[in-house]
Amino acid sequence: xxxxxxxxxxxxxxxxxxxxxxxxxxxxxxxxxxxxxxxxxxxxxxxxxxxxxxxxxxxxxxxxxxxxxxxxxxxxxxxxxxxxxxxxxxxxxxxxxxxxxxxxxxxxxxxxxxxxxxxxxxxxxxxxxxxxxxxxxxxxxxxxxxxxxxxxxxxxxxxxxxxxxxxxxxxxxxxxxxxxxxxxxxxxxxxxxxxxxxxxxxxxxxxxxxxxxxxxxxxxxxxxxxxxxxxxxxxxxxxxxxxxxxxxxxxxxxxxxxxxxxxxxxxxxxxxxxxxxxxxxxxxxxxxxxxxxxxxxxxxxxxxxxxxxxxxxxxxxxxxxxxxxxxxxxxxxxxxxxxxxxxxxxxxxxx
Amino acid sequence: xxxxxxxxxxxxxxxxxxxxxxxxxxxxxxxxxxxxxxxxxxxxxxxxxxxxxxxxxxxxxxxxxxxxxxxxxxxxxxxxxxxxxxxxxxxxxxxxxxxxxxxxxxxxxxxxxxxxxxxxxxxxxxxxxxxxxxxxxxxxxxxxxxxxxxxxxxxxxxxxxxxxxxxxxxxxxxxxxxxxxxxxxxxxxxxxxxxxxxxxxxxxxxxxxxxxxxxxxxxxxxxxxxxxxxxxxxxxxxxxxxxxxxxxxxxxxxxxxxxxxxxxxxxxxxxxxxxxxxxxxxxxxxxxxxxxxxxxxxxxxxxxxxxxxxxxxxxxxxxxxxxxxxxxxxxxxxxxxxxxxxxxxxxxxxxxxxxxxxxxxxxxxxxxxxxxxxxx
Numbered sequence: 238x239x240x241x242x243x244x245x246x247x248x249x250x251x252x253x254x255x256x257x258x259x260x261x262x263x264x265x266x267x268x269x270x271x272x273x274x275x276x277x278x279x280x281x282x283x284x285x286x287x288x289x290x291x292x293x294x295x296x297x298x299x300x301x302x303x304x305x306x307x308x309x310x311x312x313x314x315x316x317x318x319x320x321x322x323x324x325x326x327x328x329x330x331x332x333x334x335x336x337x338x339x340x341x342x343x344x345x346x347x348x349x350x351x352x353x354x355x356x357x358x359x360x361x362x363x364x365x366x367x368x369x370x371x372x373x374x375x376x377x378x379x380x381x382x383x384x385x386x387x388x389x390x391x392x393x394x395x396x397x398x399x400x401x402x403x404x405x406x407x408x409x410x411x412x413x414x415x416x417x418x419x420x421x422x423x424x425x426x427x428x429x430x431x432x433x434x435x436x437x438x439x440x441x442x443x444x445x446x447x448x449x450x451x452x453x454x455x456x457x458x459x460x461x462x463x464x465x466x467x468x469x470x471x472x473x474x475x476x477x478x479x480x481x482x483x484x485x486x487x488x489x490x491x492x493x494x495x496x497x498x499x500x501x502x503x504x505x506x507x508x509x510x511x512x513x514x515x516x517x518x519x520x521x522x523x524x525x526x527x528x529x530x531x532x533x534x535x536x537x538x539x540x541x542x543x544x545x546x547x548x549x550x551x552x553x554x555x556x557x558x559x560x561x562x563x564x565x566x567x568x569x570x571x572x573x574x575x576x577x578x579x580x581x582x583x584x585x586x587x588x
Numbered sequence: 589x590x591x592x593x594x595x596x597x598x599x600x601x602x603x604x605x606x607x608x609x610x611x612x613x614x615x616x617x618x619x620x621x622x623x624x625x626x627x628x629x630x631x632x633x634x635x636x637x638x639x640x641x642x643x644x645x646x647x648x649x650x651x652x653x654x655x656x657x658x659x660x661x662x663x664x665x666x667x668x669x670x671x672x673x674x675x676x677x678x679x680x681x682x683x684x685x686x687x688x689x690x691x692x693x694x695x696x697x698x699x700x701x702x703x704x705x706x707x708x709x710x711x712x713x714x715x716x717x718x719x720x721x722x723x724x725x726x727x728x729x730x731x732x733x734x735x736x737x738x739x740x741x742x743x744x745x746x747x748x749x750x751x752x753x754x755x756x757x758x759x760x761x762x763x764x765x766x767x768x769x770x771x772x773x774x775x776x777x778x779x780x781x782x783x784x785x786x787x788x789x790x791x792x793x794x795x796x797x798x799x800x801x802x803x804x805x806x807x808x809x810x811x812x813x814x815x816x817x818x819x820x821x822x823x824x825x826x827x828x829x830x831x832x833x834x835x836x837x838x839x840x841x842x843x844x845x846x847x848x849x850x851x852x853x854x855x856x857x858x859x860x861x862x863x864x865x866x867x868x869x870x871x872x873x874x875x876x877x878x879x880x881x882x883x884x885x886x887x888x889x890x891x892x893x894x895x896x897x898x899x900x901x902x903x904x905x906x907x908x909x910x911x912x913x914x915x916x917x918x919x920x921x922x923x924x925x926x927x928x929x930x931x932x933x934x935x936x937x938x939x940x941x942x943x944x945x946x947x948x949x950x951x952x953x954x955x956x957x958x959x960x961x962x963x964x
Contacts, residue, residue, distance in 0.1 A: 346858030359849040363614050363871045373857045
């Protein structure tokens with residue numbers, strides 16, 4: 238993914254041409270509202286990003302900023318009382334939001350697959366894992382039960398589960414968390430999707446297992462050439478595996494660009510603050526960890542202007558009245574901040 | 589959880605399906621916990637015993653041989669008790685309906701062989717003089733005695749035979765009525781829970797409506813409309829009025845399951861709505877429904893007995909437990925109360941209702957998700 242447009246000008250980042258690769262998924266100006274009794278909650282408020290074929294986009298943000306809802310909207314699975322009220326989601330140029338439920342079912346699992354945060358609860362407890370994978374296969378392909386079973390065992394082997402013939406017959410509660418997440422990945426790969434959405438895939442796992450799962454995902458990506466949309470609040474994880482990064486704050490994307498560049502020179506004060514709040518090895522004990530003051534705004538009552546301005550150390554008068562758009566700041570980089578000038582953010586110090 | 593070491597060694601092909609059943613699933617876990625309750629196991633054995641009595645009633649008490657060799661051929665006259673049409677036409681032609689089997693067999697074919705039920709007694713008529721060698725005519729009413737362990741009723745019919753044959757009525761009412769109730773309850777509760785919104789509002793009000801009507805009144809009204817009520821009408825009426833607890837459990841389970849991650853995961857993998865409802869949600873919603881079902885069976889047995897006791901149970905000649913009670917009831921105030929007509933069917937009803945409730949209770953505890961994983 239990338240912000241785009243003419244290299245020099247301040248074109249909006251939602252332009253479609255990119256310098257690097259073919260765009261697989263394009264989300265443009267997506268709005269999702271939850272109609273609650275206390276009013277419409279703007280869970281996703283004009284989100285725009287692109288995922289390129291074969292690459293990994295890390296979608297980063299705090300809890301409740303709209304990451305997961307964005308992911309579910311791509312699959313057309315926004316839970317009630319939420320509704321997609323505007324924007325488009327295009328997969329290989331086809332608008333998914335215009336598809337009927339039947340066609341959408343054909344997309345889910347076969348073109349776009351998703352894995353979830355809690356491997357403990359995302360498998361059906363009453364079926365053996367092998368038959369769950371077989372079912373995912375048979376949902377999209379007309380194959381015999383025997384073939385599906387063989388392929389399921391094959392997939393389990395592929396996600397590096399030892400003795401897959403035996404494991405296929407086990408039930409979810411007989412497996413460890415890491416094992417179950419592998420099973421979920423195997424299920425997701427059943428129909429060789431071109432996009433895998435991974436919603437906090439390692440949050441519920443311990444650190445060594447996290448690394449194993451991420452390695453596995455990267456390996457499979459290289460092997461199968463699929464794109465990954467990695468949704469997480471874990472910056473370290475994104476730094477390691479994502480090619481591109483999109484930072485979300487209060488239902489909007491505030492900064493996007495190639496992961497390495499975003500990490501070395503954040504443009505948006507929010508990204509800047511996030512990166513400074515990560516403890517680093519070699520920090521002296523007296524040095525206090527910096528925090529972003531304040532709290533995430535209530536989506537029922539977003540502040541006027543830039544949603545980040547009450548917490549922003551660099552805010553100016555303009556920030557309180559007008560909401561900045563996500564604009565290209567320099568080639569491949571975009572930020573939604575009034576104070577980004579000449580491709581440089583307001584907070585200079587690098588982490 | 590036990591690991592399935594033996595299953596692992598099994599060869600991959602052919603054997604795979606068989607060994608799949610050996611892995612410890614949810615239900616085997618429930619069974620493991622169920623077994624820990626001695627009372628529950630006892631009740632379950634009793635349920636099985638009642639089932640065997642019901643299914644094998646003609647083997648226990650009857651006036652027709654279980655099997656007999658007559659003029660060189662084998663016949664199974666006891667099938668008559670299951671369905672009158674199953675009696676062999678040859679035997680009907682030979683006049684076995686006019687005079688009882690033991691006599692007739694002796695007269696027509698002295699070399700015949702017959703295997704007889706445990707008790708020579710008939711649920712529908714009294715045993716006459718000389719029917720069985722050395723056995724006098726069964727008079728009634730008579731208190732329990734050697735040849736009528738549970739006594740006889742006004743017409744001289746053996747109470748034990750009537751009760752044994754009545755077991756199938758009681759159980760059939762329980763199962764058929766609750767089968768109907770489960771069907772309605774699962775559909776109504778499942779739809780309400782799955783779709784939510786106004787569907788839920790409408791169906792929930794329907795559930796409350798059915799809940800608010802005292803079932804016995806509704807059943808009385810419905811039976812009053814029918815010209816010739818049979819036991820099947822009773823079953824249908826109980827089934828159509830006692831589904832509300834099943835529906836409520838099913839609704840709750842579907843509501844809960846709808847929010848679980850594995851349902852979202854199944855959706856994200858492209859499963860259709862019916863597939864999600866039937867294959868993913870239903871098996872997970874079953875445990876509390878089975879509990880409601882067991883209690884429902886006990887309730888249906890009780891309702892049927894009550895209706896029969898009131899003389900509204902359909903066919904008056906059918907040996908329903910409630911009807912036996914009904915026959916003994918008038919004598920209670922008199923000088924010679926026929927206590928055996930009250931005690932034995934009363935015990936039968938009590939036992940059946942109790943054991944089904946105990947099984948339901950134990951199963952509820954064994955399947956309670958809050959206790960899952962605890963080593964009670």
